[in-house]
Structures are given as structure tokens and as C-alpha cells.
Amino acid sequence: MTGTIQNREVFLNKIASQLGRTRITAPIERPTWKFRPQDEVLKGATQDELVEVLKEQCKKIHTTFYSTDKDQLSSLLDEVVSGYGGGPIVTWKDKRFADWGLDPLMKQEWPEKEMDVYEWDYTRGSENIAKAEQANVGITISEITLAESGTVVLFSDENKGRTVSFLPTTYIALIPKSSIVPRMTQAAQKMRQIHEETGHVASCINFITGPSNSADIELNLVVGVHGPVKATYIVINDL
Amino acid sequence: MRVSLFATCLVDLFQSNVGKATVELLERLGCEIDFPESQVCCGQPAYNSGYTKESKEAMKRMIDTFKDAEYIVCPSGSCAFMFHEYQHVFKGDPVWEPKAKKLAQKTYELTQFIVDVLKVEDVGARLEGKATYHTSCHMTRLLGVKEAPMKLLKNVKGLDFTELPGKEQCCGFGGTFSVKMAQISEQMVDEKVCHVEETDADYLIGADAGCLMNIGGRIDRKGKPIKVLHIAEVLNSR
Amino acid sequence: MPMKISNEQFKERVSKGIHDDFMRGAVSSAQDGMGVKRRIAAEELGNWEDWRSHGEEIRQHVLENLDYYLEQLSNNVAKRGGHVFFAQTKEEANDYIRGIVREKQAKKIVKSKSMVTEEISLNHVLEQEGCEVIETDLGEYILQIDDHDPPSHIVVPALHKNKEQIRDVFTEKLGYTKTSKPEELAAHAREKLRQEYLTADIGITGCNFAVAETGSFSLVTNEGNADLVTALPKTQITVMGMERIVPTFEEMEVLVSLLTRSAVGQKLTSYITVLTGPKEELNVDGPEEFHLVIVDNGRSNILGGEFQSVLQCIRCAACVNACPVYRHVGGHSYGSIYAGPIGAVLSPLLGGYDEFKELPYASSLCGACTEVCPVKIPLHNLLLKHREVIVEKEGKAPISEKLAMKAFGLGAASPTLYKIGSKLAPTAMSPFKDGDKISKGPGPLKAWTEIREFPAPNKERFRDWFKNREEGGK
Numbered sequence: 001m002t003g004t005i006q007n008r009e010v011f012l013n014k015i016a017s018q019l020g021r022t023r024i025t026a027p028i029e030r031p032t033w034k035f036r037p038q039d040e041v042l043k044g045a046t047q048d049e050l051v052e053v054l055k056e057q058c059k060k061i062h063t064t065f066y067s068t069d070k071d072q073l074s075s076l077l078d079e080v081v082s083g084y085g086g087g088p089i090v091t092w093k094d095k096r097f098a099d100w101g102l103d104p105l106m107k108q109e110w111p112e113k114e115m116d117v118y119e120w121d122y123t124r125g126s127e128n129i130a131k132a133e134q135a136n137v138g139i140t141i142s143e144i145t146l147a148e149s150g151t152v153v154l155f156s157d158e159n160k161g162r163t164v165s166f167l168p169t170t171y172i173a174l175i176p177k178s179s180i181v182p183r184m185t186q187a188a189q190k191m192r193q194i195h196e197e198t199g200h201v202a203s204c205i206n207f208i209t210g211p212s213n214s215a216d217i218e219l220n221l222v223v224g225v226h227g228p229v230k231a232t233y234i235v236i237n238d239l
Numbered sequence: 240m241r242v243s244l245f246a247t248c249l250v251d252l253f254q255s256n257v258g259k260a261t262v263e264l265l266e267r268l269g270c271e272i273d274f275p276e277s278q279v280c281c282g283q284p285a286y287n288s289g290y291t292k293e294s295k296e297a298m299k300r301m302i303d304t305f306k307d308a309e310y311i312v313c314p315s316g317s318c319a320f321m322f323h324e325y326q327h328v329f330k331g332d333p334v335w336e337p338k339a340k341k342l343a344q345k346t347y348e349l350t351q352f353i354v355d356v357l358k359v360e361d362v363g364a365r366l367e368g369k370a371t372y373h374t375s376c377h378m379t380r381l382l383g384v385k386e387a388p389m390k391l392l393k394n395v396k397g398l399d400f401t402e403l404p405g406k407e408q409c410c411g412f413g414g415t416f417s418v419k420m421a422q423i424s425e426q427m428v429d430e431k432v433c434h435v436e437e438t439d440a441d442y443l444i445g446a447d448a449g450c451l452m453n454i455g456g457r458i459d460r461k462g463k464p465i466k467v468l469h470i471a472e473v474l475n476s477r
Numbered sequence: 478m479p480m481k482i483s484n485e486q487f488k489e490r491v492s493k494g495i496h497d498d499f500m501r502g503a504v505s506s507a508q509d510g511m512g513v514k515r516r517i518a519a520e521e522l523g524n525w526e527d528w529r530s531h532g533e534e535i536r537q538h539v540l541e542n543l544d545y546y547l548e549q550l551s552n553n554v555a556k557r558g559g560h561v562f563f564a565q566t567k568e569e570a571n572d573y574i575r576g577i578v579r580e581k582q583a584k585k586i587v588k589s590k591s592m593v594t595e596e597i598s599l600n601h602v603l604e605q606e607g608c609e610v611i612e613t614d615l616g617e618y619i620l621q622i623d624d625h626d627p628p629s630h631i632v633v634p635a636l637h638k639n640k641e642q643i644r645d646v647f648t649e650k651l652g653y654t655k656t657s658k659p660e661e662l663a664a665h666a667r668e669k670l671r672q673e674y675l676t677a678d679i680g681i682t683g684c685n686f687a688v689a690e691t692g693s694f695s696l697v698t699n700e701g702n703a704d705l706v707t708a709l710p711k712t713q714i715t716v717m718g719m720e721r722i723v724p725t726f727e728e729m730e731v732l733v734s735l736l737t738r739s740a741v742g743q744k745l746t747s748y749i750t751v752l753t754g755p756k757e758e759l760n761v762d763g764p765e766e767f768h769l770v771i772v773d774n775g776r777s778n779i780l781g782g783e784f785q786s787v788l789q790c791i792r793c794a795a796c797v798n799a800c801p802v803y804r805h806v807g808g809h810s811y812g813s814i815y816a817g818p819i820g821a822v823l824s825p826l827l828g829g830y831d832e833f834k835e836l837p838y839a840s841s842l843c844g845a846c847t848e849v850c851p852v853k854i855p856l857h858n859l860l861l862k863h864r865e866v867i868v869e870k871e872g873k874a875p876i877s878e879k880l881a882m883k884a885f886g887l888g889a890a891s892p893t894l895y896k897i898g899s900k901l902a903p904t905a906m907s908p909f910k911d912g913d914k915i916s917k918g919p920g921p922l923k924a925w926t927e928i929r930e931f932p933a934p935n936k937e938r939f940r941d942w943f944k945n946r947e948e949g950g951k
Contacts, residue, residue, distance in 0.1 A: 002555055002556065002558060003554060003555040003556075003557070003558045003559045003560045003561065003754075003767075004555065004560045004561070005551045005552075005555050005560075005561045005563075006560075006561070006562045006563065006573075007562060007563040007564070007565070007569070008548070008551060008561070008563045010563075010565070011547075011563035011564075011565055011719075011771070011773060012544040012547060012548060012563075013544075014565070014773070014777050015543050015544040015547070015719075015777050015780060016544045018777050018778065018780040018781040018782075019541065019543070019544075019780055019781045020781055023544055023545075024542060024544060024545040028542055028545055028724075030724055030725060031534075031538055031724075033531060033534055033535070034530070034531075034534055035527045035528075035530045035531035035534065036531065037522070037524045037527035037528045037531055038528075038531075038730070038731060038734070040523075040524060041522070057744070061747075120761075122759050122760065122761050125761060126761065128761045128762070129675075129709070129761065129762055133671075133675065146745070148744055149743075149744035149745040150744075151745055151749075156756075156760060156762075156763070157757070157760065158757065158759035158760050158761070161760075161761055161762050162704065162708045162762045162763060163705075163708050163709075163762045166701055166704050166705055166708065167705075183734075184730045184733065184734060184745065185727070185730055187730070188725075188726040188727045188729065188730035189726075189727060191726045191751075192690070192725055192726050192727060195690070195691055195726075201691045201693060201751075201753045202753070203557075203752065203753050203754055203755070203756050203757050203760065203763055204707075204708070204750065204751070204752055204753075204756075204763055205750070205751040205752075205753075206704070206748065206749075206750055206751075207745060207748070207749035207750070207751070208747065208748060209743075209744075209745050209746065209747050209748075209749075210747055211747065212699065212700050212701035212747050212748065213699050213700070213747055214615045214616075214663060214699055214700045215633065215699070215741075216614070216615040216616035216619070216633060216634070216635055217615070217619075217635070217640050217643060217659040217662055217663065218503065218639060218640050218659065219503075219506070219507050219510060219511075219633065219636075220640075220659040222659050222660050222663040224663075224664075224667070225615060225663050225666070225667055225699075225700040225701065225702070226613065226667060226670065226671075226700045226701040226702045226704075226705055227700070227701030227704065227705075227747070227748065228701075246939050246940070248899070250939055251899065251938050251939045251940055252899055252902055252934050252935065252938060252939075253932045253933075253934055253935060254932070254935075254939075255935040255937060255938060255939035255942055258939035258942070258943070259939070259942060262943065274940065274943045274944075276892070276940065276944075277892040278892075279891070279892055279895040280895070285882050286861075287842055287861065287864070288864060288868070288874075288878070288882065289861070289863075289864030289865040289866075289867055289868035289869070289874065290865075290868055290882040291865050291869070292869065293882050293883060300891075300892070304892075376841070376842075376843035376844055376845070377842075377843075377844070380843070380844035380845070380847070380848050381844050405509075407845070408801050408804075408843075408845075409801045409841045409843035409845065411801070411841060412841065413840070413841025413842055413843065414841075414842075416838070416840070416841045416842070417841075417924075417925060418921050418922075418924035418925050419838055419924075420802075420838060420839060420841075421924040421925070421927060421928060422488070422491055422492065422495065423491060423495075423802055423805055423806055423839065424841070424928075425928045426495055426805035426806075427801050427802075427804075427805060427841070428928070428929070430805075452931070452932060453929065455930075456914075456925070456928075456929030456930040456931060456932075457928065457929040459914065459929070459930040460916075460928065460929050460930050
């Protein structure tokens with residue numbers, strides 16, 4: 001479906017005339033910038049060093065940090081969820097959970113403990129949002145992770161609801177160690193690359209850095225405002 | 240080394256002590272001083288009030304006055320900066336822009352000249368007492384002279400130095416701002432005086448007569464026992 | 478809320494600000510705290526000046542080619558099924574949005590913080606349509622339920638209120654029964670607003686940076702409210718100032734980094750959301766319909782002129798946090814939704830000199846604003862340019878000042894007149910002397926001596942001392 005554009009020509013002509021020229025018609029090449037300070041941040045850092053940076057940054061963003069091997073992931077995740085008070089839980093529909101050995105936990109152990117585990121299912125429409133709203137814990141996977149700022153990057157699609165990371169009271173991000181990059185620079189490059197290759201950009205790309213917070217009342221930091229009040233990152237080392 | 244002194248109108252009229260100290264100090268450091276008689280005001284008060292046309296006449300006069308100078312030294316960061324600003328004011332003017340550029344290249348604030356050109360950091364001064372220093376906005380932010388006064392003050396014997404809290408904050412002078420927006424200026428200078436008092440200093444030192452007149456005038460009005468000194472006076476004391 | 482937020486005269490507003498002790502305490506501690514955080518965030522990068530230069534070159538490039546990038550943006554938004562409306566005036570913007578509201582028969586609208594919607598008084602228009610409009614940024618929400626108190630800071634709009642005042646407002650308007658603890662107040666707002674998101678018909682947002690190459694735009698928050706505003710209602714309207722655009726994600730990234738460090742001293746804020754078009758067909762959350770309203774409202778008149786660089790602004794408020802004048806008078810004194818140095822530059826350009834002619838003078842030209850600006854807008858120079866325009870083009874300066882400056886022009890340019898004038902100064906001033914100082918000065922000195930002493934002119938001018946000394950052979 002194509003959208004509409006209204007009132008454009010007169011608007012843009014005014015801009016061009018203010019700039020003292022006619023409208024630009026030939027494509028503009030992306031400029032070669034004189035400065036590129038963003039490439040210097042954590043330049044040449046190893047993956048282990050990036051994990052350390054991420055870990056340190058988590059202290060500043062009120063986020064609990066764990067790193068684990070795949071075989072310990074299930075018990076660690078169970079522990080973190082219990083720490084947050086258990087279910088209800090909402091997750092993306094993502095086969096990586098099974099690949100990482102989480103099916104027994106998510107599909108058996110938790111339901112047996114009478115914890116409600118809901119896996120995003122677009123065929124069920126708005127029920128998904130109601131489930132996310134009632135959930136105590138939301139669990140997603142980080143596609144790109146920014147060490148410098150302690151940020152997880154999520155791309156929405158029909159199986160990856162946006163609200164899984166916003167509506168539940170607490171939030172857990174599973175982070176493959178290989179997804180960690182120095183900073184937002186690499187994520188932006190990756191986003192452009194995906195767009196170039198596929199011609200598509202996810203309708204929602206979220207950069208999430210810890211739990212939601214506000215300093216709007218006397219500049220006192222309140223952690224947990226509209227989004228989750230607590231957040232945990234789990235880095236998985238051996239994927 | 241021949242130095243042409245750009246004294247500034249505040250020093251000429253109200254703070255001749257600062258001018259005298261500047262001359263004696265530079266002479267002691269081996270400079271030969273001349274004072275071009277036809278110097279007037281640098282034009283900043285009019286320029287900063289939006290009267291560019293009017294101020295240009297003063298600027299041209301100053302450019303002519305100092306055209307043969309080897310080094311121009313000024314005991315005020317703000318007025319020295321104004322000399323650097325002329326080239327922007329005359330931008331595109333085929334006659335005056337090049338002249339203004341030349342003027343800027345040879346204009347130095349006093350402490351900048353001593354540290355960067357004369358390469359002296361200890362002028363052999365002595366002053367007993369507790370002191371703090373006001374960093375003037377134009378000198379630090381616009382002219383970019385940050386370290387020089389500190390380097391020189393550090394070597395003044397007998398001086399017990401404390402950093403001024405909130406030192407990056409304007410004292411509320413701002414030329415005509417001090418009278419045009421007197422209400423706001425008062426709040427700013429009051430906070431500055433509070434900070435000076437917090438340091439428990441005997442002396443407030445600064446490098447710009449305008450700021451010192453403002454802070455000093457308020458200190459005086461409030462009857463505080465703090466002496467206000469221009470850095471030229473401090474560096475000239477023995 | 479229009480750009481102009483007060484009918485009082487500038488001096489009255491300033492006087493009110495100066496006497497508001499809570500506000501002044503809040504502003505100065507905010508400035509001190511945020512100033513330090515900003516400085517640490519800038520310095521830890523080690524090459525902050527390069528970052529600023531990069532920010533500047535990106536913004537300058539965009540402004541020089543703005544028509545091109547807006548065309549590219551609109552094509553790409555439409556390609557994704559979004560609707561783009563170019564509004565030259567605020568009326569055009571409001572009419573278009575009103576049309577959507579009517580078509581959707583919308584009753585409830587949730588908004589995330591947006592300065593441009595304040596600028597065009599959108600909330601007022603929506604309320605006239607009978608809609609319930611709910612601001613979801615905590616600070617904006619507080620102001621809104623307090624009978625639309627105007628914002629006093631671009632980033633922390635309710636900075637001028639203390640927690641007890643906020644508690645009282647919550648008690649009166651929301652039936653709140655708990656204490657003035659910020660955590661409890663915020664929890665209450667969370668609970669209230671949750672229901673609003675879920676039941677709203679339309680979500681309205683501003684735009685931090687639009688991305689031309691993909692037709693995307695980004696929203697930067699700490700609370701996560703923009704995410705809920707854009708994830709839950711079926712219709713989304715985004716309103717952007719026409720200059721808030723970058724070529725690609727890579728430039729967006731740089732400006733977001735500059736924004737979060739400069740605004741709040743964070744490497745990144747908790748939520749940075751990059752949205753492209755309406756949701757894809759099978760997606761559950763996200764809007765079914767997306768409208769982008771691109772607003773001029775006076776901006777294009779700034780292009781191509783000596784104030785063009787003000788359009789580089791990314792609304793971080795670092796200049797506000799560094800400004801010693803804002804520190805003492807607070808945001809409401811500016812009488813505009815845009816306060817502080819950026820407000821003093823922008824308000825006369827967008828709202829006219831008649832309303833905002835005092836603002837360019839509300840600066841000591843200390844340059845603190847210019848020093849911290851992450852995209853290198855020469856703010857204090859632009860204030861100076863405003864003064865020049867007011868004097869030379871608008872002719873709005875007082876006659877007495879004009880005469881004084883004329884006399885200055887003559888006196889300062891002529892060594893003879895200067896010498897005579899300055900020689901006469903001690904005599905002229907002698908009736909006002911009190912020892913070596915003047916405590917009650919005449920004319921323009923009166924404003925000076927009301928608060929401080931003024932030195933009496935030296936009996937011997939420096940130039941006379943120097944001359945005598947030369948002639949006396951030292």
C-alpha cells in the first residue's frame with residue numbers, strides 16, 4: 001500500500017528559493033565527512049573486552065548483568081524469573097529459545113509450576129497485548145548489543161511484538177556474546193546494510209538501555225515509569 | 240622587544256593603577272613600551288549593543304592607531320578579544336578585513352603575552368595572603384586564554400590560592416547588560432560575591448577591569464573585607 | 478499552548494522569577510548537576526570537539542540541501558504506506574490533524590513530548606474538537622493536570638515545581654492519597670497512564686530525527702512513553718519541525734549520541750525508538766495508519782539568512798543548563814515555550830520582535846551557551862545579531878540609547894573628542910563623588926549604582942601618567 005503526499009511542491013520550492021537556488025533534482029551522494037570520531041570508541045576491543053565494558057555499564061543503568069554458558073542458561077533464567085516474582089511471562093515466538101535449550105523450562109517446568117507463559121502469536125491479534133500488559137516478565141533476544149551504552153537492539157516483526165519489552169513489569173534480554181559491538185555506530189551501519197540488502201526496515205527498531213526511568217520530579221531519579229521497572233541482561237558466551 | 244600598549248578605556252579613566260602596573264611589569268621583563276596616543280575605545284560597548292555601524296568608526300581608528308605595532312598587549316581579555324573580532328566585523332571588506340586580520344595576529348592579552356611570547360611563568364612577584372581568581376568569560380571562552388593566568392599566579396610567592404567555586408559562571412557584568420538588565424545582573428553578581436566569600440580569600444584577582452569593577456563594586460557596596468586586584472597589580476607586587 | 482506563554486511584560490516576568498525561591502533553588506541545582514553530568518559525558522569520549530564538529534557538519538549539510546532530503550523522506554514514508562502532509566503554517570498543520578481526528582471520530586489522544594506541537598498550539602485545537610488529550614511524559618503530564626501550567630525547560634518541563642506542589646495537584650485532580658515521594662507519585666502516574674494508552678484512539682508524537690534514506694524517524698525518551706504512544710493506538714500522527722532530518726541511520730546515530738550526552742549526560746537514554754511507516758500487515762502492535770506532518774511555521778524564513786545556523790539545533794537544552802541568566806530568572810521569564818539562550822535566539826525569529834524583542838538582551842554574552850552547544854551554533858553571536866537587527870533594521874531601540882551610541886560613535890572614533898571627553902570626566906563626575914567612588918550615579922549610571930559602587934574617574938588618566946613619565950625621562 002502506498003501512502004499519500006500533500007502540499008509538497010510549494011513547501012519545498014519555498015525552501016529552495018530561500019536558499020537562493022532551484023530545487024535539487026540530481027541525487028546527492030552521502031558526503032565524506034571530515035570528522036568520524038565515532039569510529040574511535042572502543043576501537044580494536046576484543047569480544048571479551050566488550051563484555052567487560054557492557055558489564056561495567058550495566059551498573060550505571062540500574063540493570064542486573066549475568067554471563068553464562070548455554071548449558072547453564074536455563075537454570076539461570078529460571079533463577080532470575082523467580083527473583084522477579086515469577087509469572088505471568090510473555091516471550092517472543094523465536095526458535096532460538098529452543099536452540100538454546102530453553103524449551104523444557106518455558107514449555108514444561110514453568111507451566112507445571114502454574115506459571116502462565118505466553119508466546120507471542122500474531123494470529124491471536126490483540127490478545128497478545130492484553131497478555132503483555134498483564135505479564136510480570138517479558139523476555140526477548142538482543143539482535144545487536146552496544147557495549148558502550150549497555151543497549152540491546154530489537155527488530156519488530158510478526159513474531160516479535162514491540163510491547164513484550166515495554167508492557168511487562170520486568171524485562172529480561174538474552175544476549176548472544178557475538179551480538180556485542182562497540183557502540184551505536186555499528187548498529188546504524190548494520191541497519192543500513194539490512195536495508196540495502198533487503199529493501200526493508202523493520203517498522204520498529206528499539207534501542208533499550210536498562211529499565212525505564214524519569215527525573216521529572218525535582219530531578220530525582222525514579223527507576224520504572226511507563227516501561228519496565230527492573231531489567232536483567234544475560235550474556236550467553238558459547239553460541 | 241617593543242610592545243605597544245592597548246590600555247583600554249576603563250584602565251585609562253578609572254583604573255590607572257592597572258596601566259601603571261602593566262607598564263612596570265613588562266619593562267621589568269625586558270620590554271620597551273609605547274602608548275599610541277590616538278587610541279580610543281575598542282568599540283565593544285556599542286558593538287555589543289547592536290550598534291555595529293557606530294562601532295566601526297572606533298574600530299577603524301584603532302586599526303590605524305596600532306598598524307605599526309610589533310606586539311599589541313592589553314590588560315583585558317575582553318578588549319583583546321575585541322581586536323580579534325574586528326576581522327569578522329569587517330568580513331568581506333577589501334580594505335579593512337586584511338588590516339583587521341593583521342591586527343588580530345599581533346594582539347595578546349597580558350598574561351597570554353607573558354607566558355606564550357615572553358615564555359616566562361615566574362615573574363618574581365610576591366604577595367602575602369589568601370587569594371582566589373575570577374576567570375572572565377571573554378578571556379577564557381572567546382579569546383581562549385585559560386592556563387596563562389594560573390601558571391603565573393602559581394609562582395607568586397606568599398600567595399595562598401583557592402579555586403573559586405562556580406568559576407565558569409559569568410559575574411553579570413556583560414558591558415551594557417549590567418545596566419540594561421540590572422535586575423538580572425544583580426542576582427549574578429550576588430552569587431559571584433557569595434562564592435568569593437566562601438573561599439575566605441583576602442584578595443579577589445581578575446584579568447578584566449570590567450568584571451572587577453562589577454564584582455568589586457558589589458563587594459564594596461556590601462562592605463565585605465575583600466580586596467579586588469587586577470592580575471597586573473599582583474604580578475607587579477614584590 | 479502557543480509559543481507565547483505570558484502577557485506580562487518582560488521585566489515583570491523576570492521579577493516574578495527572581496522572587497520564586499523554590500524555582501531558583503531547583504534551577505541552580507539542576508544546572509550544577511546536569512552541567513557536571515554533561516561535562517563528564519563529553520570529556521569521557523576524549524575527542525568531544527571532533528564530535529561537535531561532526532555534528533555541525535552534518536547539520537549544515539542537511540540545511541543546505543533541505544528540500545532534497547525532505548523530498549526523499551516523504552517519498553520513502555509514502556512508499557511504506559505512510560501519509561505525509563507538508564504544512565507551511567500552524568493553521569495548515571492543525572487543520573490536517575483535525576481532519577484525521579474527525580475522520581477517525583477520535584475521542585482520546587495520547588501524546589509523547591513534542592515542542593513543535595506546543596509551538597502550533599495543537600492541544601488547544603484537539604480539545605476544541607472535544608477530544609481528551611493526554612500528555613504522557615511525566616513532566617508534561619504534571620503540567621497538564623495542573624491547569625496547563627507552561628513548561629519552563631525544554632527537557633525537564635516541570636523543573637519549576639517541587640514534589641509537594643506536585644502531590645497537591647495529584648491529590649486535587651487525580652484523587653491521589655499517598656505521599657510526596659517521587660517514586661510514589663511516578664507509580665501513580667504510571668498506573669493512570671497505562672489505561673490511557675490502552676484505550677486511546679490516536680497517538681501523537683514529535684520527532685527527534687527523521688531519516689531521509691529509509692523514511693524512518695527516531696524518538697528519544699527515558700520513560701518509554703513514546704513507545705507506548707506509538708505501539709498501542711491504531712492511528713499515529715508524528716509532527717516534525719522541517720529541519721529535524723538527517724540523511725541516513727549513520728548520521729542519526731551521531732546526533733542521537735550528541736543529544737543524549739548533552740541533554741542528560743547519558744551515553745544513550747533508556748529508549749531510542751526508530752519507527753518506519755505503519756506496522757507491517759501481520760504485526761499486532763504498532764499503528765495501522767501513520768501520518769507525518771512536516772511543519773515550517775516560520776522556519777524557512779530563517780534559511781539562507783544570517784540566523785540559519787539556529788536551525789542546526791537538536792533541542793538538547795545544554796545551552797539552557799549552562800546559561801547564567803536562565804539560572805536566575807527561570808524558564809517562564811522568557812515568555813516563550815523556548816527558554817534559555819536557544820529560546821532567546823529562536824523566539825524572535827518564529828514569534829516576531831514585537832513579542833520577544835527583550836530576549837536578545839537577556840544575555841551577558843558570556844558565551845557559555847556557545848561553548849556547550851553540541852552542534853556548534855554560535856548562540857551568543859546570534860543574540861548579538863538580533864541586537865543589530867533591532868537597532869538597524871527594526872528601529873526598535875530607545876531614542877536615548879540611539880543618541881548615546883551616536884555620541885559614542887563620534888567620541889570613540891575621534892581621539893580629540895575622546896581626549897577632551899575623558900579629561901572632563903573627573904570634573905563632570907565630581908558632584909556625584911563620595912571619596913574615590915560614586916554611590917548615586919546619574920543617567921545610565923543610576924542602574925549601576927543602585928546595586929554597586931562605581932569608581933570615580935582617576936584624577937590623572939593613565940595616558941597622562943604615561944606621557945609625564947616619558948617626558949620626565951622615567
